[in-house]
Amino acid sequence: MIKKAVILAAGEGTRLKPFTENAPKAMIPVANKPVLEYVVNALVKSGIHNIVIVVGYKKESILEYFGDGNRFGAEIEYVTQKEQVGTAHALLQAEKYMEEDNFLVLPGDNIVDEKGIIPLIKEKHEMVLLVKKHPQPSKYGVVEIEEGVIKNIMEKPVEAKSNIVSTGIYKLNKKIWEILHDCAKKGIYDLTNVIQEAIRRGHILKAVENEGKWMDIVYPWDLIHVNAKILQEISYSTAGKIEENVVIKGKVCIGEDTVIRSGCYIVGPVVIGKNCEIGPNVCIFPSTSIGDNVTINPFTEIKNSILMEGVSIGSNSLILSSVIGKGCFIGTHFSTISGGSILKIGDEYTEVENIGAFVGDGTIIKSNVVLRPATRIGVECEIEVGNVVGGDIRSRCKVV
Amino acid sequence: MCGIIGYVGFRNAREILLEGLKRLDYRGYDSAGIGLISDKLIVYKEVGEIEKLEKQVPAINTTAGIGHTRWATHGGVTKANAHPHTDCKKKIAVVHNGIIENFKELREELINRGHKFTSDTDTEVVAHLVEEAYDGCLEKAVSSAIKKLKGSYALAFVSKDEPDKIVAARKESPLVIGVGDNEYFVASDIPAFLKYTNRVIYIEDGEKCILSRKGVKIFDENDKEIEKDINVVDWSIEEAEKAGFSHYMLKEIYEQPRSIADSFRGRIYEKEPHVTLNVDVEVPESITIVACGTSFYAGLAGKYMFEEIADIPTKTELSSEYRYLGRKDETGLIIAISQSGETADTLAAVRGAKKYGCKVLAITNVVGSSLTRIADYTILTRCGPEIGVAATKTFTAQLLMLLMLALDMGLKKGTIEDARVEEYITHIKKLPSYIQYVLNRNEEIKRIAEEIKDKETVFFIGRGINYPLALEGALKLKEISYIHAEGFAAGELKHGPFALLTEETPVVAVVARDKTYEKMLANIREVKARNSPVVAIADEKDMDVESYVDEVIRYPVTPPVISCIPIAVVLQLLAYHAANLRGCPIDKPRNLAKSVTVE
Numbered sequence: 001m002i003k004k005a006v007i008l009a010a011g012e013g014t015r016l017k018p019f020t021e022n023a024p025k026a027m028i029p030v031a032n033k034p035v036l037e038y039v040v041n042a043l044v045k046s047g048i049h050n051i052v053i054v055v056g057y058k059k060e061s062i063l064e065y066f067g068d069g070n071r072f073g074a075e076i077e078y079v080t081q082k083e084q085v086g087t088a089h090a091l092l093q094a095e096k097y098m099e100e101d102n103f104l105v106l107p108g109d110n111i112v113d114e115k116g117i118i119p120l121i122k123e124k125h126e127m128v129l130l131v132k133k134h135p136q137p138s139k140y141g142v143v144e145i146e147e148g149v150i151k152n153i154m155e156k157p158v159e160a161k162s163n164i165v166s167t168g169i170y171k172l173n174k175k176i177w178e179i180l181h182d183c184a185k186k187g188i189y190d191l192t193n194v195i196q197e198a199i200r201r202g203h204i205l206k207a208v209e210n211e212g213k214w215m216d217i218v219y220p221w222d223l224i225h226v227n228a229k230i231l232q233e234i235s236y237s238t239a240g241k242i243e244e245n246v247v248i249k250g251k252v253c254i255g256e257d258t259v260i261r262s263g264c265y266i267v268g269p270v271v272i273g274k275n276c277e278i279g280p281n282v283c284i285f286p287s288t289s290i291g292d293n294v295t296i297n298p299f300t301e302i303k304n305s306i307l308m309e310g311v312s313i314g315s316n317s318l319i320l321s322s323v324i325g326k327g328c329f330i331g332t333h334f335s336t337i338s339g340g341s342i343l344k345i346g347d348e349y350t351e352v353e354n355i356g357a358f359v360g361d362g363t364i365i366k367s368n369v370v371l372r373p374a375t376r377i378g379v380e381c382e383i384e385v386g387n388v389v390g391g392d393i394r395s396r397c398k399v400v
Numbered sequence: 401m402c403g404i405i406g407y408v409g410f411r412n413a414r415e416i417l418l419e420g421l422k423r424l425d426y427r428g429y430d431s432a433g434i435g436l437i438s439d440k441l442i443v444y445k446e447v448g449e450i451e452k453l454e455k456q457v458p459a460i461n462t463t464a465g466i467g468h469t470r471w472a473t474h475g476g477v478t479k480a481n482a483h484p485h486t487d488c489k490k491k492i493a494v495v496h497n498g499i500i501e502n503f504k505e506l507r508e509e510l511i512n513r514g515h516k517f518t519s520d521t522d523t524e525v526v527a528h529l530v531e532e533a534y535d536g537c538l539e540k541a542v543s544s545a546i547k548k549l550k551g552s553y554a555l556a557f558v559s560k561d562e563p564d565k566i567v568a569a570r571k572e573s574p575l576v577i578g579v580g581d582n583e584y585f586v587a588s589d590i591p592a593f594l595k596y597t598n599r600v601i602y603i604e605d606g607e608k609c610i611l612s613r614k615g616v617k618i619f620d621e622n623d624k625e626i627e628k629d630i631n632v633v634d635w636s637i638e639e640a641e642k643a644g645f646s647h648y649m650l651k652e653i654y655e656q657p658r659s660i661a662d663s664f665r666g667r668i669y670e671k672e673p674h675v676t677l678n679v680d681v682e683v684p685e686s687i688t689i690v691a692c693g694t695s696f697y698a699g700l701a702g703k704y705m706f707e708e709i710a711d712i713p714t715k716t717e718l719s720s721e722y723r724y725l726g727r728k729d730e731t732g733l734i735i736a737i738s739q740s741g742e743t744a745d746t747l748a749a750v751r752g753a754k755k756y757g758c759k760v761l762a763i764t765n766v767v768g769s770s771l772t773r774i775a776d777y778t779i780l781t782r783c784g785p786e787i788g789v790a791a792t793k794t795f796t797a798q799l800l801m802l803l804m805l806a807l808d809m810g811l812k813k814g815t816i817e818d819a820r821v822e823e824y825i826t827h828i829k830k831l832p833s834y835i836q837y838v839l840n841r842n843e844e845i846k847r848i849a850e851e852i853k854d855k856e857t858v859f860f861i862g863r864g865i866n867y868p869l870a871l872e873g874a875l876k877l878k879e880i881s882y883i884h885a886e887g888f889a890a891g892e893l894k895h896g897p898f899a900l901l902t903e904e905t906p907v908v909a910v911v912a913r914d915k916t917y918e919k920m921l922a923n924i925r926e927v928k929a930r931n932s933p934v935v936a937i938a939d940e941k942d943m944d945v946e947s948y949v950d951e952v953i954r955y956p957v958t959p960p961v962i963s964c965i966p967i968a969v970v971l972q973l974l975a976y977h978a979a980n981l982r983g984c985p986i987d988k989p990r991n992l993a994k995s996v997t998v999e
Contacts, residue, residue: 022840055644060654060839063644078644257666275665275829293661293829295670309661310833312670312826327833329826362833362956380837380940 002102002121002171005048006094008191009036009108010056010081015218015345018360018378019325021395024057026108027065029308030223031230031289032271034065037072038111038230044073045114046121048104052097054090056081086189087168092180100174102126105191107168109217111226116212120171125206127198128171129153131164132214139218141166141192143207150205155192164207166192167214175203219345220358220376223323227306228287231269240272246279255292263298273309297332305356314367322356322371325379330359331367339373360395402471402483402497403427404575405592406556406566408464408611409583413437414457417467420585420592421450426648426787427497427588428471429988431482435493436465441560443493445482463613466556466566468495476520485524487531488516491560492538494530496523497588498552498573506548522551530557539610542567543623546608552744556586569608574742574770577601577609577616579630584611590633591785598633602768631768647986649788649880653972654839657832659783659793660965663800670825674818675808679777681761683809686732687714688758690722690749692996694791694875695737695798700868702735702802705961709803710810719745723752730757735802738762739786739794741769743996750774763801765794779805788987790879792972795872796835796965800828803961827962834956838969841954845970848935848951849977852906858883859897859907859932861890861923863916865960866967870910873971880986881979890916890923901930908974910967911938911945912960924948937970939963 013025020028026036036053043051051074055062059080069076079093091105104120106112120130129150131143137160144152144161153166168191176198183194199205215226236251240258250268254260258272261279270284273292278284283301291309296302300317307313307324314332322336336356343350357371360379370388377383378395387399403424407416417434425432432453433445438460446453450469468483484493500506503522506529511517515528529545530538538559546555546569554573558566568575568586578585578593578600585593586609590600603609606621620626645651652659668675687706689699696718703714717725719736734753738746741764750760751774762775765783772778781797807824810816827834838845852858858877862870871887878885888897890909901907907927911920925948927934936942936949939957946952953974955966979986 022836059644060842064651064654064658067643076643259669261671275661277670293665293832295826295829310830312829326836327830329830362837 002048002100002104004050004052004098004100005043005104005106006091006098007036007039007043007051007053007106007108008087008090009062010054010059010084010090011109012057012084013109016220016223018358018376018395019220019223019323021379022058022361023061024055024059024109025217027058027061028217028223029289029291029306030111030217030227031234032273032291035111035217036062036066036108038113039106039108040066040069040072040074040076042112042114042117043104043106046117048117048121049074051076052094053078053108054081054093055079056084056090087191088180088183088194089189091191092177092184095177095180098174102171102173105170105172110168111213111215111217111230112167112169113213116167116169116210116214119208119210119212120169123171123206123208125204126171126173127176127203127205128208129195129205130167130169130212130214131207131209132167133163133209134165135163137163137165141168145207148207150199150207152199153192153196155190164209169214170195219350220323221352221355221374223306224304224321224355227289228304231271231287231289234269234271236268240276250286291326308361320356321354322358324359325361325363327361328359328363328365330365331369331385333368334365335370337370337373341372341374343374403469403588403592404466404483404495404497404554404556404586405468405588406466406495406558406568406586406611407583407593408564408566408613409580410463410613411583413462413465414460416585416593416596417465418450418454418457419595420587421453421467421469423591423594424587424589425450425469426789426988428469430470430472430477431479432467432469433482433484433495434465434467435484435486435495435558436460436462437493437558437560437563438462438464439563441486441491441493441558443484443486445479445484447477447479447482464558464563464566466493466495466558478519480519481521483521483523485519485521485527487527489531492527492530492534492557494523494527494555494557496526497554498571500525500549500553501551502549503551526553526555534559536561538562538565539567539608539619542569543608543619546571554588564612566611567608568603568611570603571605572744572747572770574740575603576768577603577611579616582613584613584616586611591787594633600631600633600768601628602631604773605770633767647788647976647980649790649792649976649986652786652788652792653969653976655784656793656796656969657835657839660796660800660831660835662782663797664804664828664831667804668825668828670822670829674811674821674825675804677779677804677808679761679779681733681759681777683710683812684712684731684733684759686729687712687735688729688732688753689714689716689735689737690719690746690753691716691737692719692743692745694795694872695739695743695746697868697872697875698795698798698802699735699737700871701799701865701964702806704865704868705803705806706809709806709816709961710813711815712809712813717749719743719749722749732758734758734760735805736760736762736771736775737764737798738769738771739765739781739791739798741766741771743771745996747771747774763798765797789989789992790876790975790986796968799965799968800831803828824959824962827958831962831965834958834962834966835969837956838966838973842973845953845973846977848953849974849981851933851951852883852935852974853881853978853981855904855906856884857900857905858885859893859901859905860885860887860910861893861907861927862887862910863890863920863923864912864914865964866910866912866916869964869967869971870908872968873908873910873974876971876975877978879992880975880989881982881984882990883978883982890920893923894926898926898930901927901932903931903933906933906935908935908937909949911936911942912963913939913942914960921945921948937967
């Protein structure tokens, strides 16, 4: 009987900059819910209510949002990983909270659902890993399976031997603590490597594959795709005030105290938070998530985008396939351009298509600014009137 | 203050009462006690924290009792003075929050009639009065006894001969009933029982109630039974939990992006109608703000807002002084600010004002509190419970309420243009982000707190609306870190306090790049000329200030009536870290309690 789970949510998620400059990856919102909420909900729906969350980077946002877990039907305890050394080290922090024989371990920054978790719990075997097929396996831990048992996990191999990868979601047995300690002494801090060591020592790790959801968000544009996928599952609800001559089609969710003014045209799936002011004459197209306290001024079109809370968008603007961070102030006649680009992130080159712009929290963009495809702007930047901007703009910079 | 709790039901009373007391201890924490009733009445009392009391109480199986956590007013902190107090025969136990003003005469009379006293408190007289009137019916005895009392009280009684009953009464001290299923709670405050039920009946002055396992009966001051509404409170117990934060205060500081958003939600719109506060108050000719402590500083800031935005002359008065001041202006509006709605000084001030026919608008955080029932209008700050004794999220919310009220009045009066209001409202909606901006700089603020934590004196200076902020900064620092701190209007320093400046007296200067800027820089230069270290709290784009000061803490660029809110968060974090680095008990500072319900 699995009663408890550990969620590893201490990581930064540097490849998701600028959105992880002020928040941990687990708290980035998808369809107006932080990624971590999907994980907690999946556990609760699977019957696991006792959760330990390992926090670290920018932990206050997690503590503040989840509190003691009551609101989500869970009882949550927190343990802090003071320095983000690795996933195995993170798990080790939770040892004193875990007296269970068997428990689940999940990453806090991947979206999952109970369909993936319940079979894991039902598995009689004591050590189980949830695996999935992935089109780009070399970004993950690639697994080699023989008769349902995992023979090998290789983290980010140069040449992937299969297209089946580890989701990082485990059912583990308490024997793992000793192995974790031994590995820590040898300076092995990555969970995948520790599991590899466990296999080497003869522990049997069974592989389970199922149709459950597992979505990782590595780069800012992944946010757009994952947001669109999750939005497909929302249902229609409106708690706000909708004036006359507003057209709403499809699955649209509107929060409390939000006002949709005359002439707006909203096509779902779209989710809009609380206390927003939209319009008059604003068009919102699928698949878009708009956070709380957002103002969108007249004659603006938003499509396939995420606007985080507190954003204000000036009139006559166009936002396509973009992500705008919290509290950004965007002037009139703002445009993003959706298109393709080749980007260098860290040491890797990635090609992207149909992508707009990514703007970090608290940035001020004055009137008549155009952002080229795949532009990334840091937090608290300032873009002066009339600029056409592309590429990467570091945080707290001003473009004159 | 003090907190009282009573329980009758089916659960283990020991646990319920001790837990409830832990949640009430922000009301007072120098000693505690519980009285458990089954076939016996046993009282346990201890000096110090509830945990100490807990160790003393054995695991008895009872399902009814009363409890108390004390903030000493009469009589020192001793075990004998802790509540519950009992009568001579040890058959009646009582817990009390409030002050019995005529206790001395009552005590003498009781002693003359042969009663034996074991403590120095005012409360003990109540136990003996009930003992005298007792004839098998607890509520009749209580009703008779309280008629002799002058002062304030929230009382809960149990009697050994009637083990199924708790009788409670209220006059001026808060008392609230929690309605469960076959179990009932009575307490000074909702968090005491919120874990078990969120259905609440507010008891009003003069009312008495009887709780038993079968239900609650409420009686008015004429002993007539009355029906009262059950309210469902939408606070969740987790809001009253620390959940991972090391202190309630830190949790409440980090809650502010959310609490400020809750405060303005549904009340402001960039387009018409801009501000809807649901209070139908006419624009007054003048305003008088009465409040205490941090709320008073919010009021001082409010003065700047009302005068600048709505052009309404505004006075600010300390509640405790207001009663002595001469002319009450009945043509103006009184705005009373109190987080708890139970602050005795403010309630007294408001009652005094109402006698003159003034209209009163209350800004408070607690639904159904005494202030809301005396005031003509109420604006709720909607922050959820604030447990940390030092006010944080309720202060920023109060600032916001005053600003929204000023904007509303300015619009009605025509003293502010629509376009300006829209601009302010755009900024208000961004307040969660502005506060987050400051929270993101937590480590920097901590570093600066390191530099001031060992100093004996710190000064805070500001001009314009940042003068009350400077006062609040000093209050926060002294409240929780015990460092002597004083706030001044920057222009006043040279009229005396300058004599105190040395190399060892840091000065925190709150700087805004508005019409006060040049003079603030001049004041800072004057301070630096005396070699005091200066920390400036300045906006993000203020480059000039850097050359004059030793350290700068930034806040986002916004109009001063808006930036006072993120600045408040800077000051809270500065005080928090200084206190934490000094090892102070932040949530329960020495000698203080959360809601000052005594005068």
